[in-house]
Amino acid sequence: xxxxxxxEGVSFKYSRRESPAIKDICFSLKSGEFVLxxxxxxxxxxxxxxxxxxxxxxxxxxxxxxxxxxxxVNTKDLSTGKIATKVGSVFQDPEGQIICAQVDEEIxxxxxxxxxxxxxxxxxxxxxxxxxxIEDLRNRATNTLSGGQKQRVATAAVLAMEPKxxxxxxxxxxxxxxGTEQVIQLLHRLNREKNIAIxxxxxxxxxxxxxxxxxxxxxxxxxxxxxxxxxxxxELSSQREVGIEIPQFVNLAKLMDAKKSIPxxxxxxxxxxxxxxxxxxx
Amino acid sequence: MNNIIVAKDLTYGxxxxxxxxKDINLKINKGEMIALTGKNGSGKTTLSxxxxxxxxxxxxxxxxxxxxxxxxxxxxxxxxVGYVFQNPDHQIFNDTVYKExxxxxxxxxxxxxxLRKRVVHALEAVGLLEYExxxxxxxxxxxxxxxxxxxxxxxxxxxxxxxxxxxxLDHRESLEIMELLKELNSxxxxxxxxxxxxxxxxxxxxxxxxxxxxxxxxxxxxxxxxKMKKVIERAHLRVPLITELAQELEMFRDAxxxxxxxxxxxxxxxxxxxxxxxS
Amino acid sequence: xxxxxxxxxRDSIIHDLHPLTxxxxxxxxxxLGIILNKPVYLAAILxxxxxxxxxxxxxxxxxxxxxxxxxFAFIIFLIxxxxxxxxxxxxYIIPGANLLPATLEGINFGISIAxxxxxxxxxxxxLLSTTQVRDMMMVLVxxxxxxxxxxxxxxxxxxxxxTFLGEVAKIQEAQRTRGYKVDGINPIKKIYSYVPxxxxxxxxxxxxxxxxxxxxxxxxxxxQNRRTYLKEWRMGRMDLILxxxxxxxxxxxxxxx
Numbered sequence: 001x002x003x004x005x006x007x008e009g010v011s012f013k014y015s016r017r018e019s020p021a022i023k024d025i026c027f028s029l030k031s032g033e034f035v036l037x038x039x040x041x042x043x044x045x046x047x048x049x050x051x052x053x054x055x056x057x058x059x060x061x062x063x064x065x066x067x068x069x070x071x072x073v074n075t076k077d078l079s080t081g082k083i084a085t086k087v088g089s090v091f092q093d094p095e096g097q098i099i100c101a102q103v104d105e106e107i108x109x110x111x112x113x114x115x116x117x118x119x120x121x122x123x124x125x126x127x128x129x130x131x132x133x134i135e136d137l138r139n140r141a142t143n144t145l146s147g148g149q150k151q152r153v154a155t156a157a158v159l160a161m162e163p164k165x166x167x168x169x170x171x172x173x174x175x176x177x178x179g180t181e182q183v184i185q186l187l188h189r190l191n192r193e194k195n196i197a198i199x200x201x202x203x204x205x206x207x208x209x210x211x212x213x214x215x216x217x218x219x220x221x222x223x224x225x226x227x228x229x230x231x232x233x234x235e236l237s238s239q240r241e242v243g244i245e246i247p248q249f250v251n252l253a254k255l256m257d258a259k260k261s262i263p264x265x266x267x268x269x270x271x272x273x274x275x276x277x278x279x280x281x282x
Numbered sequence: 283m284n285n286i287i288v289a290k291d292l293t294y295g296x297x298x299x300x301x302x303x304k305d306i307n308l309k310i311n312k313g314e315m316i317a318l319t320g321k322n323g324s325g326k327t328t329l330s331x332x333x334x335x336x337x338x339x340x341x342x343x344x345x346x347x348x349x350x351x352x353x354x355x356x357x358x359x360x361x362x363v364g365y366v367f368q369n370p371d372h373q374i375f376n377d378t379v380y381k382e383x384x385x386x387x388x389x390x391x392x393x394x395x396x397l398r399k400r401v402v403h404a405l406e407a408v409g410l411l412e413y414e415x416x417x418x419x420x421x422x423x424x425x426x427x428x429x430x431x432x433x434x435x436x437x438x439x440x441x442x443x444x445x446x447x448x449x450x451l452d453h454r455e456s457l458e459i460m461e462l463l464k465e466l467n468s469x470x471x472x473x474x475x476x477x478x479x480x481x482x483x484x485x486x487x488x489x490x491x492x493x494x495x496x497x498x499x500x501x502x503x504x505x506x507x508x509k510m511k512k513v514i515e516r517a518h519l520r521v522p523l524i525t526e527l528a529q530e531l532e533m534f535r536d537a538x539x540x541x542x543x544x545x546x547x548x549x550x551x552x553x554x555x556x557x558x559x560x561s
Numbered sequence: 562x563x564x565x566x567x568x569x570x571r572d573s574i575i576h577d578l579h580p581l582t583x584x585x586x587x588x589x590x591x592x593l594g595i596i597l598n599k600p601v602y603l604a605a606i607l608x609x610x611x612x613x614x615x616x617x618x619x620x621x622x623x624x625x626x627x628x629x630x631x632x633f634a635f636i637i638f639l640i641x642x643x644x645x646x647x648x649x650x651x652x653y654i655i656p657g658a659n660l661l662p663a664t665l666e667g668i669n670f671g672i673s674i675a676x677x678x679x680x681x682x683x684x685x686x687x688l689l690s691t692t693q694v695r696d697m698m699m700v701l702v703x704x705x706x707x708x709x710x711x712x713x714x715x716x717x718x719x720x721x722x723x724t725f726l727g728e729v730a731k732i733q734e735a736q737r738t739r740g741y742k743v744d745g746i747n748p749i750k751k752i753y754s755y756v757p758x759x760x761x762x763x764x765x766x767x768x769x770x771x772x773x774x775x776x777x778x779x780x781x782x783x784x785q786n787r788r789t790y791l792k793e794w795r796m797g798r799m800d801l802i803l804x805x806x807x808x809x810x811x812x813x814x815x816x817x818x
Contacts, residue, residue, distance in 0.1 A: 055779065058778075099773065101720040104791070105695065174449060206523065249523060371764060372761055
């Protein structure tokens with residue numbers, strides 16, 4: 001697999017702060033990969049995300065150490081506009097990140113900035129509305145949408161720029177379970193069908209873990225665990241003070257002393273329980 | 283007087299043609315810990331705003347500790363029922379944590395030693411006393427949420443209503459808030475919390491009220507409501523995954539609410555199974 | 562929802578007109594309203610505006626605003642006939658005591674003023690309900706060479722008005738439950754008592770502003786000198802016909818006066 005983004009020993013300290021928000025991070029996001037990043041508040045998750053979308057080093061003031069590469073090119077040598085065509089960003093606040101008053105305008109915004117011809121913009125709008133499944137929202141005023149709809153519009157607006165990587169910083173934190181499910185399912189589909197690499201920052205580990213190829217746990221600015229979600233969560237379930245959500249199925253697996261397979265979704269959990277009752281090794 | 287809140291045929295509509303709440307009949311006893319749930323737009327926030335007089339019914343009545351909310355002002359009712367809004371940043375404006383928590387009781391006319399005692403007690407209860415001289419915006423989101431709870435505690439309310447108190451918080455902060463509420467409840471304060479998180483409802487709700495399209499469609503313990511397939515479906519709720527697993531396996535008489543319960547049930551089953559085999 | 566006059570999305574000939582044509586038309590109605598003074602002509606212009614509203618398939622909304630505008634116009638009419646003193650007395654508003662005479666000229670003048678009000682208000686209602694603010698802005702940028710950044714700032718400010726109104730409502734509610742009241746007559750005290758509302762709003766605005774900048778930056782804001790627009794308006798045949806027609810009618814009406 002090809003590396004899309006690579007962080008090499010990256011640290012970042014915000015100006016007027018005493019200690020760095022992230023320290024010596026080594027990380028890579030491969031083409032088509034779905035990575036879930038979690039960690040307690042203040043662990044440096046947003047700073048991490050901002051290193052991937054070019055906000056650091058171009059926009060955010062502070063001291064950066066190490067190197068960030070986007071498709072092999074150091075992001076210091078790329079403009080934010082150039083980065084924007086390759087890496088799309090969706091933020092936490094559904095309302096605040098929407099720039100325009102109407103949905104089609106919002107989707108057009110980035111493309112207009114890129115100077116694409118109007119005909120191409122119109123085609124792209126049709127495409128992404130269809131892709132995200134929000135054709136019915138095309139002419140809606142953005143301030144009349146629900147939180148879940150806003151996040152899907154924001155995602156569509158970013159997708160219109162045809163990025164190969166999506167970075168989402170807690171996109172579901174203000175959404176209800178329905179909105180959360182819609183957003184996570186959308187990401188899953190984009191990842192599978194369009195081969196878009198995804199870095200999802202999320203507190204709702206139980207909802208997102210089943211779809212992730214890899215789980216990264218950040219704490220106090222450092223990566224403390226990284227690997228297959230089920231294994232990482234199982235390891236963390238015995239530690240009290242990690243401050244992240246351990247899915248109920250993982251806790252159950254731990255109680256049942258499961259060794260072979262740790263379930264993340266209901267199908268896997270069913271198999272585990274049935275095998276356990278049969279007295280088989282789990 | 284044992285009821286803190288009594289709603290009788292409460293109806294509320296923003297306009298003539300849209301009714302947001304329909305014929306709500308509800309009694310909440312002092313000292314209860316209640317989870318108010320339902321999907322977005324089901325009317326749960328609107329109902330909760332009736333509990334402290336922020337909204338007044340268009341038809342029917344609501345009594346708060348025996349007082350008809352239509353006959354009293356919000357700040358008087360707030361003495362009985364405090365309200366913690368979803369986003370603490372909608373209310374923080376003072377330059378120290380202490381002053382922030384003192385704003386409510388000051389408005390009630392408290393001063394001097396008595397004020398100090400109240401505020402210190404409230405900050406202590408939420409674990410923020412050591413930060414009393416700190417600038418509130420330098421606190422974390424979870425701490426700011428606890429500060430807004432402290433400013434309600436400082437008003438000495440008998441009941442506290444919280445609108446999605448854990449939204450936007452990390453896992454640990456959420457649990458801290460819920461544990462805090464549980465503790466306040468054990469001291470006799472009635473707690474009514476709005477939430478979407480069924481894991482929290484299962485763990486902390488003694489009683490659960492489900493709203494759908496402005497009507498109460500279920501009012502029972504979480505354990506019982508999780509069994510009502512139709513209610514769950516109608517309200518677009520999702521029972522905890524562990525409960526769903528147990529229901530799909532169809533092996534449990536009473537669906538468990540957490541992994542521990544599930545595991546215990548499973549052990550018993552395995553024992554019974556072994557007994558059957560040996561006899 | 563957010564303001565009494567806002568864009569109504571419909572399919573109509575009026576919606577399809579070039580924003581510039583519609584902006585010219587509004588000014589045209591305004592000019593006619595000012596230079597014409599006979600009630601008959603003014604009534605004809607008003608009728609023309611109503612036809613426009615009908616052509617824009619927003620007649621229901623127009624009649625709704627017409628209702629409140631009529632009340633307003635009627636009050637203006639009353640004020641005019643009460644204060645207009647010269648000319649032949651037609652009747653007394655309080656007949657028994659012969660008080661408050663209404664003159665024929667006064668009535669005539671009152672009707673004209675009232676109709677003028679209605680013309681000016683309604684034409685702007687139609688402009689705003691059939692033309693998006695951003696389209697008007699884009700026209701100003703393209704045709705009148707207003708810098709894009711200023712136009713963008715203005716449009717974005719409009720977009721955020723409902724957001725901020727929502728925030729203010731939430732803040733007010735939160736402070737009200739803590740026993741907050743705007744006190745007293747003392748102006749300094751009064752200003753001070755707005756702090757609990759203003760401060761959270763300022764903090765929120767700062768963080769919203771920061772996020773907006775971030776969202777724009779990650780969507781390639783300002784990377785091209787030449788930006789394109791999704792909707793590029795071209796003057797159609799209809800636009801030309803209307804503009805020429807309006808010009809001729811203005812000339813004609815100047816002759817009439």
